[in-house]
Amino acid sequence: MMRIDCLQYANWSEEIFEQLREGCVDAIHVTIAYHENFRETVLNFEQWNRWFEKYDHLIMKGQWASDIDRARETGRTAVFFGFQNPSSMEDDIGLVEILHTLGARFMQLSYNNQSLLAAGCYEAEDAGITRMGRQVIKEMNRVGLVVDMSHSGDRSTIEATEISERPIAITHANPYDWFPALRNKKDNVIRAVTQNGGMIGFSLYPHHLKDKSNCTLEEFCGMIARTADRYGIGNIGIGSDLCQNQPDSVVEWMRVGRWTKRIDYGEGSASDAGFPPMPHWFKDNRDFGNLEKGLRDVGMNADEIKAVMGGNWYRFFEKNFVPQGAQS
Amino acid sequence: MMRIDCLQYANWSEEIFEQLREGCVDAIHVTIAYHENFRETVLNFEQWNRWFEKYDHLIMKGQWASDIDRARETGRTAVFFGFQNPSSMEDDIGLVEILHTLGARFMQLSYNNQSLLAAGCYEAEDAGITRMGRQVIKEMNRVGLVVDMSHSGDRSTIEATEISERPIAITHANPYDWFPALRNKKDNVIRAVTQNGGMIGFSLYPHHLKDKSNCTLEEFCGMIARTADRYGIGNIGIGSDLCQNQPDSVVEWMRVGRWTKRIDYGEGSASDAGFPPMPHWFKDNRDFGNLEKGLRDVGMNADEIKAVMGGNWYRFFEKNFVPQGAQS
Numbered sequence: 001m002m003r004i005d006c007l008q009y010a011n012w013s014e015e016i017f018e019q020l021r022e023g024c025v026d027a028i029h030v031t032i033a034y035h036e037n038f039r040e041t042v043l044n045f046e047q048w049n050r051w052f053e054k055y056d057h058l059i060m061k062g063q064w065a066s067d068i069d070r071a072r073e074t075g076r077t078a079v080f081f082g083f084q085n086p087s088s089m090e091d092d093i094g095l096v097e098i099l100h101t102l103g104a105r106f107m108q109l110s111y112n113n114q115s116l117l118a119a120g121c122y123e124a125e126d127a128g129i130t131r132m133g134r135q136v137i138k139e140m141n142r143v144g145l146v147v148d149m150s151h152s153g154d155r156s157t158i159e160a161t162e163i164s165e166r167p168i169a170i171t172h173a174n175p176y177d178w179f180p181a182l183r184n185k186k187d188n189v190i191r192a193v194t195q196n197g198g199m200i201g202f203s204l205y206p207h208h209l210k211d212k213s214n215c216t217l218e219e220f221c222g223m224i225a226r227t228a229d230r231y232g233i234g235n236i237g238i239g240s241d242l243c244q245n246q247p248d249s250v251v252e253w254m255r256v257g258r259w260t261k262r263i264d265y266g267e268g269s270a271s272d273a274g275f276p277p278m279p280h281w282f283k284d285n286r287d288f289g290n291l292e293k294g295l296r297d298v299g300m301n302a303d304e305i306k307a308v309m310g311g312n313w314y315r316f317f318e319k320n321f322v323p324q325g326a327q328s
Numbered sequence: 329m330m331r332i333d334c335l336q337y338a339n340w341s342e343e344i345f346e347q348l349r350e351g352c353v354d355a356i357h358v359t360i361a362y363h364e365n366f367r368e369t370v371l372n373f374e375q376w377n378r379w380f381e382k383y384d385h386l387i388m389k390g391q392w393a394s395d396i397d398r399a400r401e402t403g404r405t406a407v408f409f410g411f412q413n414p415s416s417m418e419d420d421i422g423l424v425e426i427l428h429t430l431g432a433r434f435m436q437l438s439y440n441n442q443s444l445l446a447a448g449c450y451e452a453e454d455a456g457i458t459r460m461g462r463q464v465i466k467e468m469n470r471v472g473l474v475v476d477m478s479h480s481g482d483r484s485t486i487e488a489t490e491i492s493e494r495p496i497a498i499t500h501a502n503p504y505d506w507f508p509a510l511r512n513k514k515d516n517v518i519r520a521v522t523q524n525g526g527m528i529g530f531s532l533y534p535h536h537l538k539d540k541s542n543c544t545l546e547e548f549c550g551m552i553a554r555t556a557d558r559y560g561i562g563n564i565g566i567g568s569d570l571c572q573n574q575p576d577s578v579v580e581w582m583r584v585g586r587w588t589k590r591i592d593y594g595e596g597s598a599s600d601a602g603f604p605p606m607p608h609w610f611k612d613n614r615d616f617g618n619l620e621k622g623l624r625d626v627g628m629n630a631d632e633i634k635a636v637m638g639g640n641w642y643r644f645f646e647k648n649f650v651p652q653g654a655q656s
Contacts, residue, residue, distance in 0.1 A: 039367060046422030094374030102429055 002026050002310035003288050004068070004317075006106075006201040007082075007150075007172035007239035011246045012051065016285065017058040020077040023285035026310060027068045027078040027317075029106060029171060029239070033088045035257030038095055041088040045102050048079065063103055065318035080317070082106030082171070084151060084254075086117050086136070093132075093139055100143040105321050106171060107140065108148045109133060109160060112266065113259060118149075118156035121182055122266075126153030134163055141165045144321045149193070150239075151183065158192045166320055167197035172239035174203055178223045179210040183267060190227075194235035199316050200227070201239020206276035207267035208241070217281045221294035224308060233304050237313040238291065244284050248274035330354050330638035331616050332396070332645075334529040335410075335478075335500035335567035339574045340379065344613065345386040348405040351613035354638060355396045355406040355645075357434060357499060357567070361416045363585030366423055369416040373430050376407065391431055393646035408645070410434030410499070412479060412582075414445050414464070421460075421467055428471040433649050434499060435468065436476045437461060437488060440594065441587060446477075446484035449510055450594075454481030462491055469493045472649045477521070478567075479511065486520045494648055495525035500567035502531055506551045507538040511595060518555075522563035527644050528555070529567020534604035535595035536569070545609040549622035552636060561632050565641040566619065572612050576602035 003024055009031040010016050020028065032044040052061050060071055062078030071078035081103045089095040089107070099107070109118035109129070117133035119126035129137065137160060140147055147168040149157040160168055170193055176184040183203075185193075190200055202224055209215035210223075227236055243250070251274060255266040265273055281290045288309070295305045331352055337359040338344050348356065360372040380389050388399055390406030399406035409431045417423040417435070427435070437446035437457070445461035447454035457465065465488060468475055475496040477485040488496055498521055504512040511531075513521075518528055530552055537543035538551075555564055571578070579602060583594040593601055609618045616637070623633045 038370070042366070042426055043422070045426060046420070049422065049425050092374070094371070094377065097377050098370055098373060098430065101431075102426065 001292065001306050002068070002072070002314060004310035004313040005029070005238050005240050005242070005285075005288075006169070006199075006313050007031065007203070008242045008244075009246070010242060010244040011250070013245070014055060014058075016244060017051075017055050017077070019285040021058055021075065023288045025077050025285050025288060026072050027062055027080060027313075029080045029082050031084050032081050032104075033083040034085050034111060034254050035087050035259070038088055038090050038092075041083070041099070042102070045081070048081070052079075061103060063105075064321055065314055068314060068317070080105045082108075082146075082148065084108045084148075085111035085257075086115050087257075089136070091116060091132075093135055096136060096139045096145055097143045100145045104145055105317070106146045106148045106169065108151055109136075110153075110156065111151045112255070118160065119153035121151055121153050123153060126155040128155050129159045129163055133160075137163050138165075142324045144323050144326075146320050154186060154189050157185075157189050161192040161196050161198065164196070166324070167199070167316065168193060169199045169201070169316070170239075171199075171201045172203040172205070172208075172241040173200065174208050174223065175227055178226075179208065181208050181267065184208055190231055194231040197235070197319075199235050199237055199312060200231075201237045201313075202227075203239055203241045204278065204282045205241035205243070206278065209279065213277045213279055215279050217279070217290060217294040218298065220279075221291070221298045221300075224295060225298045225300055228300070228304065228308070233307050234312055234315075236308055237316075238288075238309065240282070242278070242282075242284070243275055246275060251275050329620065329634050330396070330400070330642060332638035332641040333357070333566050333568050333570070333613075333616075334497070334527075334641050335359065335531070336570045336572075337574070338570060338572040339578070341573070342383060342386075344572060345379075345383050345405070347613040349386055349403065351616045353405050353613050353616060354400050355390055355408060355641075357408045357410050359412050360409050360432075361411040362413050362439060362582050363415050363587070366416055366418050366420075369411070369427070370430070373409070376409070380407075389431060391433075392649055393642055396642060396645070408433045410436075410474075410476065412436045412476075413439035413585075414443050415585075417464070419444060419460075421463055424464060424467045424473055425471045428473045432473055433645070434474045434476045434497065436479055437464075438481075438484065439479045440583070446488065447481035449479055449481050451481060454483040456483050457487045457491055461488075465491050466493075470652045472651050472654075474648050482514060482517050485513075485517050489520040489524050489526065492524070494652070495527070495644070496521060497526055497644070498528045498567075500529050500531040500533070500536075500569040502536050502551065503555055506554075507536065509536050509595065512536055518559055522559040525563070525647075527563050527565055527640060528559075529565045529641075530555075531567055531569045532606065532610045533569035533571070534606065537607065541605045541607055543607050545607070545618060545622040546626065548607075549619070549626045549628075552623060553626045553628055556628070556632065556636070561635050562640055562643075564636055565644075566616075566637065568610070570606070570610075570612070571603055574603060579603050
């Protein structure tokens, strides 16, 4: 069974790359920039190039769905790149194609705050997709860089589905109906995304889970089964948001970047500022088997489990990473 | 007959792209940076992306030798990128792979002056390849970025042939024995480059020609025939150094960049500061037929002419643009 996780941001190391292999994870989408500007993002691409060179028996750069086949044939994990904020492209639309050429395949139009392109989910007001945002979505469509609205506001997200000529994604979030976290997505948002062929990846980040770190596997998998019934089995996958081994300074960088001098706790709080502990049944990349078992236990059949665990993301990658007009 | 020109730096326009097609030029290597830093070089890649999008019936991005086949099949010119100075990679060896990923295929280790990597041909002293230069050559070898020593000093060039594990190039220069310009290459330099499978591309820039702008076609082609006899028919090609339609401000940028506040005339002089007029038989890309005729008239046979006009560069591209270990 193919396993694809469409969002991770670990503190990467040989140990984690080995765990990816132990967990038989064929492909991951990793965040390589939050608030980095273009030059800083390039340094992150460089760091990955060094890891690909050094650990080429464990990982390889992923650019196309076919790279996942190659990864499986050679016993490696294909690593696809994305950004959680459009800061990497600065104010320069020409960088969309440059970043795609370097390997970027997902870009969030905003991260919690208003960006040049869209509103973030923490803004009091969401005025929708900006003038520049409309141009950038068109350019992302052209080159094959997927619009990701995981951290965007509802109106911006729904408008993005209308403006985009290709399916978009919410790589990591859960239904708001299941657990009303600010980052989880309301029915009309999930519907707009999935109706256009888009995808939602289920998050295992405790702030997105009912009962947070104490969420049970059964509860999580039951939510997946109900979401499949409601929005279609073909438009859902995993986007674990696994931030393994990251020091708390990193969650602070994610939340605060350089946009404020004051602390911002995001989904946390003053008394719960760091990374929350993961559920005991999903601590790292070796635990994808637990998810499969959990899905079986809530009554999903083998084909449905295959779709959720990787098949759907594979087909989405296949269609949406290539330049417009080159789709198979 | 395949036509490849391994160095041009025109003031690009639809008119020149059309002339490339009229002249049946299948591939060109274009300079996209002299003194630009990384971010400025990326802006130049962006400009070319826009041209590829707008003029996709005339030109296409060239990355591999096979792109030349695709260009021929679709009646277009494949455009390969290079730098005449390593300023694009700044002091960051990680940018070598980044720039190759973006499409760079040639990089000069120096341009007239001392660089971080090698001495330029205008320095009074040439101390050879630097500590960083040795590391960068190795990295260029690994990723498939060709070392170009057109504007480097003799000692640096010969050392580069010794350090490089893959063939290197002098993309645009002529033999010093034929015309003793500072930029033309002495016998021991050409021998070192070609003995290792490297290439020399013959320049039509008047400062590199006997009698400069008045050089005759016969004189130029006779020089090519003699060079073939001396160093082998398999290691020579064209690198015209055509700088069509460039204003004189551009030759000043090439020579002066930001390294001096005083004017430097390079190969020119105070009384002859601008671009010199091209020979009447090679004014633009429509004149490659004249070169073929000239080579026939000095007695070269059809196979030899094919080798010089493009066949040799094609084989060189095929071998040297792919990552080390992936060579066919």
